[in-house]
Amino acid sequence: MAKRKIRTEANTDILVNSIIEGIHKKKGKEVVSLDLTKIENAVCKYFVICHGDSNTQVDAIADSVEETVREMAGEKVWRKEGKTNATWILLDYADVVVHIFQKAYRDFYKLEDLWADAKLLKYEDSAKNKGEIK
Numbered sequence: 001m002a003k004r005k006i007r008t009e010a011n012t013d014i015l016v017n018s019i020i021e022g023i024h025k026k027k028g029k030e031v032v033s034l035d036l037t038k039i040e041n042a043v044c045k046y047f048v049i050c051h052g053d054s055n056t057q058v059d060a061i062a063d064s065v066e067e068t069v070r071e072m073a074g075e076k077v078w079r080k081e082g083k084t085n086a087t088w089i090l091l092d093y094a095d096v097v098v099h100i101f102q103k104a105y106r107d108f109y110k111l112e113d114l115w116a117d118a119k120l121l122k123y124e125d126s127a128k129n130k131g132e133i134k
Helices: 009-025 055-073 103-109
Strands: 029-035 046-052 079-081 088-092 096-102 119-122
Touching: 009 029, 009 046, 009 055, 009 096, 046 055, 046 103, 055 088, 055 096, 088 103, 096 103
Parallel strands: 046 096
Antiparallel strands: 029 046, 029 119, 079 088, 088 096
16 A cells, blocks of 8 residues: 655645635636634545536546646655546545546535535635636
8 A cells, every 4th residue: 555645834725725726727617625624533634526517527627637736846646546437536645635526516415515624725716717607
């Protein structure tokens, strides 16, 4: 089993920003991060959550995140789950866990509500950033 890498706060910020960039490259929607650092017994420091419109887009977002993180932060995913069905893909970078859903699954599991004690940060969708019409 691979060893988890110990990161500084700055390295974790670079990792989160790389993940957000990878999501935006494939037009992931309603991107949020949850800061879990103040929550006792949390499984990681941050969750990054987004969704896509189809299993093809969800899979493409996951691939983009892996590639972008490798290029920008020099990190490889520690574990990944859900690539077979691509309804909910989880990418585990130890301190940061990425959840990429299809919309219906995100609405059903409501991770943002489950972790409501965490500080929530919303990111502009990539289409809004580029002035494109949704």
